Amino acid sequence: MPDTTPRIANLSDHVGQTVTVRGWVTHVRSSGKVAFAVIRDGTGVMQAVFVKTQLPPEVWERFKELTLETSVYVTGEVRAEPRAPGGFEMGVVGLAIFGSSPLDYPIQPKEHGIDFLLDHRHFWLRSNRQRAIFSVRNEIEQSIHDFFYERGFLRIDTPILTAAIGERSGLFSTEYFEEGNAYLAQTGQLYGEAAAAAFGKIYTFGPTFRAEKSKTRRHLTEFWMIEPEVAWNDSADNMRLQEDFISYIVQRCLERRGAELRELERDIAPLERVKAPFHRVNYTDAVAVIQDKGSETKWGDDLGAEDESLLVADYDRPVFVMNYPKEAKAFYMKENPEDPRTVLCDDCLAPEGYGEIIGGSQREDDYDKLLRRIHEEALPVDAYGWYLDLRKYGTFVHSGFGLGLERTVAWICGLPHIREASAFPRMMHRLRP
Amino acid sequence: MPDTTPRIANLSDHVGQTVTVRGWVTHVRSSGKVAFAVIRDGTGVMQAVFVKTQLPPEVWERFKELTLETSVYVTGEVRAEPRAPGGFEMGVVGLAIFGSSPLDYPIQPKEHGIDFLLDHRHFWLRSNRQRAIFSVRNEIEQSIHDFFYERGFLRIDTPILTAAIGERSGLFSTEYFEEGNAYLAQTGQLYGEAAAAAFGKIYTFGPTFRAEKSKTRRHLTEFWMIEPEVAWNDSADNMRLQEDFISYIVQRCLERRGAELRELERDIAPLERVKAPFHRVNYTDAVAVIQDKGSETKWGDDLGAEDESLLVADYDRPVFVMNYPKEAKAFYMKENPEDPRTVLCDDCLAPEGYGEIIGGSQREDDYDKLLRRIHEEALPVDAYGWYLDLRKYGTFVHSGFGLGLERTVAWICGLPHIREASAFPRMMHRLRP
Numbered sequence: 001m002p003d004t005t006p007r008i009a010n011l012s013d014h015v016g017q018t019v020t021v022r023g024w025v026t027h028v029r030s031s032g033k034v035a036f037a038v039i040r041d042g043t044g045v046m047q048a049v050f051v052k053t054q055l056p057p058e059v060w061e062r063f064k065e066l067t068l069e070t071s072v073y074v075t076g077e078v079r080a081e082p083r084a085p086g087g088f089e090m091g092v093v094g095l096a097i098f099g100s101s102p103l104d105y106p107i108q109p110k111e112h113g114i115d116f117l118l119d120h121r122h123f124w125l126r127s128n129r130q131r132a133i134f135s136v137r138n139e140i141e142q143s144i145h146d147f148f149y150e151r152g153f154l155r156i157d158t159p160i161l162t163a164a165i166g167e168r169s170g171l172f173s174t175e176y177f178e179e180g181n182a183y184l185a186q187t188g189q190l191y192g193e194a195a196a197a198a199f200g201k202i203y204t205f206g207p208t209f210r211a212e213k214s215k216t217r218r219h220l221t222e223f224w225m226i227e228p229e230v231a232w233n234d235s236a237d238n239m240r241l242q243e244d245f246i247s248y249i250v251q252r253c254l255e256r257r258g259a260e261l262r263e264l265e266r267d268i269a270p271l272e273r274v275k276a277p278f279h280r281v282n283y284t285d286a287v288a289v290i291q292d293k294g295s296e297t298k299w300g301d302d303l304g305a306e307d308e309s310l311l312v313a314d315y316d317r318p319v320f321v322m323n324y325p326k327e328a329k330a331f332y333m334k335e336n337p338e339d340p341r342t343v344l345c346d347d348c349l350a351p352e353g354y355g356e357i358i359g360g361s362q363r364e365d366d367y368d369k370l371l372r373r374i375h376e377e378a379l380p381v382d383a384y385g386w387y388l389d390l391r392k393y394g395t396f397v398h399s400g401f402g403l404g405l406e407r408t409v410a411w412i413c414g415l416p417h418i419r420e421a422s423a424f425p426r427m428m429h430r431l432r433p
Numbered sequence: 434m435p436d437t438t439p440r441i442a443n444l445s446d447h448v449g450q451t452v453t454v455r456g457w458v459t460h461v462r463s464s465g466k467v468a469f470a471v472i473r474d475g476t477g478v479m480q481a482v483f484v485k486t487q488l489p490p491e492v493w494e495r496f497k498e499l500t501l502e503t504s505v506y507v508t509g510e511v512r513a514e515p516r517a518p519g520g521f522e523m524g525v526v527g528l529a530i531f532g533s534s535p536l537d538y539p540i541q542p543k544e545h546g547i548d549f550l551l552d553h554r555h556f557w558l559r560s561n562r563q564r565a566i567f568s569v570r571n572e573i574e575q576s577i578h579d580f581f582y583e584r585g586f587l588r589i590d591t592p593i594l595t596a597a598i599g600e601r602s603g604l605f606s607t608e609y610f611e612e613g614n615a616y617l618a619q620t621g622q623l624y625g626e627a628a629a630a631a632f633g634k635i636y637t638f639g640p641t642f643r644a645e646k647s648k649t650r651r652h653l654t655e656f657w658m659i660e661p662e663v664a665w666n667d668s669a670d671n672m673r674l675q676e677d678f679i680s681y682i683v684q685r686c687l688e689r690r691g692a693e694l695r696e697l698e699r700d701i702a703p704l705e706r707v708k709a710p711f712h713r714v715n716y717t718d719a720v721a722v723i724q725d726k727g728s729e730t731k732w733g734d735d736l737g738a739e740d741e742s743l744l745v746a747d748y749d750r751p752v753f754v755m756n757y758p759k760e761a762k763a764f765y766m767k768e769n770p771e772d773p774r775t776v777l778c779d780d781c782l783a784p785e786g787y788g789e790i791i792g793g794s795q796r797e798d799d800y801d802k803l804l805r806r807i808h809e810e811a812l813p814v815d816a817y818g819w820y821l822d823l824r825k826y827g828t829f830v831h832s833g834f835g836l837g838l839e840r841t842v843a844w845i846c847g848l849p850h851i852r853e854a855s856a857f858p859r860m861m862h863r864l865r866p
Binding site: 005007009022024025041042043069070071098099100101102105120121122123125126130131134135137138141142145149152154155156157158159160161162163172173174175176177178179182184191194195196197198199200201206207209211213221222224231232233237365383386387389390391392393394395396397422423424426428429431432433 | 438440442455457458474475476502503504531532533534535538553554555556558559563564567568570571574575578582585587588589590591592593594595596605606607608609610611612615617624627628629630631632633634639640642644646654655657664665666670798816819820822823824825826827828829830855856857859861862864865866
């Protein structure tokens with residue numbers, strides 16, 4: 001693509017040339033005869049150097065108008081300067097102000113509260129920290145697409161607007177013409193299963209929704225999920241796919257986003273250990289371990305965030321907790337033939353206490369058992385007709401999982417709260433901007 | 434990834450070996466002593482050959498149980514066979530039936546009506562035609578990610594749930610806790626503009642929604658849009674980006690999805706001509722051309738589908754129609770300094786009558802003009818506070834566009850109706866499956 005505007009990220013191609021850079025002022029200082037402005041253009045930062053004796057008087061005077069986030073065109077010669085932010089500086093010969101910036105620009109170089117920052121998310125995104133986070137998020141997303149593309153999976157975009165299916169509580173609903181209510185998808189999995197029977201190996205990559213009054217550091221009402229589904233994979237195949245997948249993503253971020261992880265002050269030693277095989281522990285054994293450590297969780301309960309932290313403390317890599325009790329998990333998981341109280345499933349827990357990033361399972365392929373589970377959960381059988389069809393006509397072994405994107409970003413970036421992993425996070429009390 | 438299950442797409446790696454393939458029966462025929470079953474596993478099709486004299490009697494008998502979409506494990510030696518569907522066949526030594534398929538399997542080898550097929554979309558996807566469409570869709574999607582990744586754009590996932598912003602008619606709404614109504618996004622663009630100021634070059638890739646009672650062959654209520662936004666690009670830069678982008682996608686499909694385009698009987702000659710530069714015509718000139726051809730459209734009207742077809746008939750490549758009248762376009766488009774009755778925008782029309790696939794524009798960067806337009810359109814000014822902020826503090830030249838994914842798939846695949854471009858299409862009367 002012919003890019004007529006040099007971007008700061010590409011300044012190394014312009015050393016010794018006189019170019020015009022367009023961007024925003026993030027910092028100014030002046031010694032009386034030499035002045036500096038740090039310019040940010042979204043791709044990087046560059047120091048612009050103004051020398052009074054070498055400039056027309058009106059350019060020197062114009063420097064004084066530069067306030068935080070003033071947008072400018074600065075023209076000058078590019079030089080490498082290891083001590084400058086970004087590694088390059090410009091000997092300025094010309095300066096034009098495109099957009100002034102009043103002195104009340106909301107985000108100043110001082111501490112702001114989280115609500116204030118979220119209210120001004122459109123400006124907060126301009127910080128070096130946020131740029132680093134979204135560079136890592138971008139790398140994670142591209143690496144996910146590359147992983148599946150290279151392995152012959154087809155991406156399938158499953159519907160957001162659905163009739164009554166999926167998990168039932170915590171649904172957002174909307175009127176849908178004369179069809180009654182539509183619900184915002186909590187998962188694309190059921191559609192993914194139909195697509196796996198058609199295309200063998202598929203994945204989804206889209207937003208999902210939970211209308212839950214949850215205020216933890218690990219929940220958003222709108223978040224993105226990646227849900228592969230593979231025909232003829234059993235639960236063991238499914239976990240191998242998960243560990244290969246997670247390892248690929250993490251190693252790719254380490255290879256290509258080292259600078260951003262340093263900006264985030266992320267300790268990368270725990271990330272470097274994220275390689276297959278991951279640890280595997282049965283749910284029943286996991287409960288015994290955490291009970292020994294003082295948890296009051298009993299066999300049959302789902303594991304809470306604290307239980308997960310107790311468990312992963314013993315391990316240097318992600319851990320699969322396998323084969324939960326039926327009542328703790330969704331209706332579509334396959335009954336474990338070796339212990340029918342449990343299902344063939346796994347949760348993948350990230351190290352360092354970041355908690356569950358994946359939930360996966362082999363799917364129930366027996367028509368009668370699935371129908372019984374639908375009745376037991378009092379789900380609307382009619383709405384599941386097409387889903388049951390997949391078991392009625394040529395049923396098949398199949399497995400899949402869901403990766404929570406924002407949780408993965410928070411883990412790899414080392415963020416204490418998931419809200420920073422989303423450009424415009426949606427939480428119970430947060431719908432704006 | 435260690436894939437323990439050979440897939441039909443990879444049979445070329447197994448010629449001469451005895452393997453087990455798992456899949457579904459799509460066709461059977463028998464001559465009394467030799468029988469054939471075509472097996473589909475989602476990655477391809479393979480012919481399985483049963484020779485009575487070389488098989489245990491129970492395997493030969495079991496063949497008779499094979500009905501359409503029975504799922505099976507077939508074991509045998511793989512051989513190349515150019516005359517067989519898919520290019521390979523298997524000399525069967527073993528057959529196990531995993532899931533039987535009753536004789537009333539809904540989709541039979543005969544003509545079915547479109548409503549019936551859409552009611553059984555979960556099975557319809559299994560056809561060769563649908564597999565070809567979704568292979569092309571997958572290629573388009575991956576090529577979009579690759580295009581932007583290679584050029585240093587950051588992908589930003591903008592929110593689906595929004596407070597009252599964006600275009601106003603045709604909104605789906607849902608209750609959002611104590612925050613009042615949330616609306617499903619019709620575009621991510623406004624958020625994309627904030628992100629472009631933070632990150633320079635960004636794109637969105639997500640579902641968008643229109644609650645419109647439209648029943649044309651070009652409208653869905655839920656569809657995916659790709660919306661790049663670039664700081665410091667003007668309208669001319671924006672069109673150059675669009676033509677590079679579209680050319681990249683089309684050429685990539687031609688390079689890598691030739692087999693699928695043949696399956697779809699797509700004439701690829703018009704696609705081979707899709708290379709930059711595209712044709713450019715001003716709106717005012719376009720109206721004169723179509724009026725000459727009999728259209729009753731007057732200056733000031735938006736162009737309808739028929740007008741677009743009249744116009745593109747003169748051209749061998751996509752056409753940009755530029756600089757529409759202000760009243761025909763959205764409030765955020767930048768006033769054209771050379772003719773303030775118009776705005777700096779473009780629609781990109783696909784060849785062969787497939788119509789508009791892109792709408793793009795330079796964005797209004799003047800605070801006062803934008804505020805005036807918000808008032809003129811009676812939009813809620815409060816909800817646009819953060820969007821106006823982008824013009825108040827260091828405003829910037831910027832441009833972007835939105836590509837409709839399903840329209841692009843329909844065009845490249847040569848589909849007469851957009852519904853086939855979506856795995857589970859959503860239309861006014863269609864919310865299931």
